[in-house]
Amino acid sequence: MSRGGDGGGGGDYGGTTTSIxxxxxDGLVNVNSLFTVAVFVGLSIASPGQRSLEGRSECDPGLDVARNLLIFEVVSxxxxxxxxxxxxxxKLAINLLNSNDIDEAFRAHISARVLRFGMLASAVGSVLGCIFLVLSMVQVIQIRLGLLSCGSQSAVRSVAVLVTLVSTALAVYIATIFYAFTH
Known part of the structure; x- marks a missing residue:
């Protein structure tokens, strides 16, 4: 699927631009799609003025929690x-670059630097999206289970598990990206 080229740092990125x-x-777009669904699920579950499941009025969230939820969801x-x-x-540029069915005038030319920068930008966007999604999920937890500040044990445990697991996964993802770009 690859086309000839120098595959080096500054020229057209052909020889090593493959289906990989x-x-x-594709994997990045698919994961982003799943996370985008989570954004809308978070918005649909929580609404302002809800009482938490904690049962104490001091644990019920205020409008600031709902506002933060909306902000974090939109940013995510x-x-x-x-x-x-x-x-x-x-993907479009790579497919045009590797296509044998189009005239040379319409063929995409993408440099190695542009490809690497684009892939890095896309990965960074996903990481930042995940961070803001976690922040929004913390707001959903506070709306449903009670404010963290009132000591709701179920909310504190839920946030701890969420932050621990997602932080670990993001650390692995970032380490993998770093390794891929340095080797």
């Missing part, structure tokens, strides 16, 4: 959309 790049970008969605659009653009 497209597959990696924006990062996932940014990441997906960059990845889709790179």
């Amino acid at each position: 790049h497209v597959t990696a970008l 969605f924006s990062f996932f959309l940014f990441s997906s659009l960059v990845a889709q653009g790179l």
